Amino acid sequence: MDNDHTSIHEFDFDLIxxxxxxxxxxGPGSPEVTLKALSFISGLSGESHIADIGCGTGGQTMVLAQHAPGQITGIDLFPVFIDLFNHNAGKLNLQDRVKGVVGSMDKLPFQPxxxxMIWSEGAIYNIGFERGLNEWRKFLKPGGYIAIxxxxxxxxxxxxxxxxxWQDAYPGIDTIPNKLGQMQHAGYVPVASFILPENCWIEHFYVPQVSAQDAFRKKHAGNQTAKALIANQRHEAKLYIKYKAYYGYVFYVGRKL
Incomplete structure (x- = not known):
């Protein structure tokens, strides 16, 4: 197995x-871009219901909860992420209105x-941008927002x-105009789109992995799969540095018609 060219999807989910x-x-992001995307959304109140789909451990969710009213439900497939999510909510005294539950983004536990609002940072690729936009739309109230x-x-x-x-990692990648067209075709009015700055990738995602990789390697000494996973992430980081002029993450905010 060529470590430098192994897709992340080929690794064991538990190890990932x-x-x-x-x-x-x-995933790439920062509190600043979360708040920038939130600034395009209006009409939220204490009665609002928000879902963060593919929430992970809740880095972006806690920022949302500290700056937006309403009840927030985080959804993630991995129980360990949800355990950490709820722990993080408790540390910030947000547990009364922020709750993480284990669930799949293709079988969401909400009524139509x-x-x-639906929020999803760095996660919709798991189901696909177009499919996610189309399938999640039914859960939004008329005029509700999606930010991804x-x-x-x-x-x-x-x-x-x-x-x-990228064709191997995520064939659904496309240009910004085409993504906006997909959003519009799925029944949303595109409200805003903006490119995440480099620090969202480097300072907030790749640099923190360096120390985490050292601990991960020591824990799994002799485990070739763990070694390959680290090599995969380092390769991805090098590719970003080399080709960041050609791609990145974009925040897309839309409103249901």
Missing amino acids: CEYFSNLERQ ETLD TEASWFTEERPDEIDAF
């Missing part, structure tokens, strides 16, 4: 979960038209190396 549970964030980050191309053409990497 353990690795990323040691990080405050499970009961949510005022999605890997997107900044250019129409790019070097073969990075194109091949």
Whole structure:
């Protein structure tokens, strides 16, 4: 197995979960971009119901809860993430209105038209951007918002190396205009879109992994799969540094028609 070119999807879920549970964030982002996206959303109140889908350990959810009213439900497939999510909510005294539950994004535990907002940072790719937009729409009230980050191309053409990497990792990646078109076609009015700055990738995602990798390697000494997972993440970081002019995460905010 060529470690540098192994897709993240080929690793054991439990190992991936353990690795990323040691990080405050499970994907690129920052409190600043979460709040910037939130600034485009209006009409939330103490009666609002919000879902953070693919919430991980809740890095972005806690920022939301500290700056937006309403009840927030975090959904993630991995119980260890949800345990940490609820622990983090308790540390911030948010447990009365922020709760994490184990669940799948393709089988959400909500009734139709009961949510005022759906949030999802760095997670919709698991179900696919278009599919997620279409399937999640029914849970939003008329006029409800969706705010998601999605890997997107900044250019129409790019070097073969990075194109091949993303076609393997996530074939759903596309240009920003095409993503906005998909959002509109799914029944939303695009409200805003903006590119996440480099620090969301480097300072808030890749740099924190360095110390986490040291601890992970020591714990799994001699485990070739764990070693390959670390190599995979380091390779991904190098690719970002090399090709960041061609791709990144984009925050897309839309409103249900």
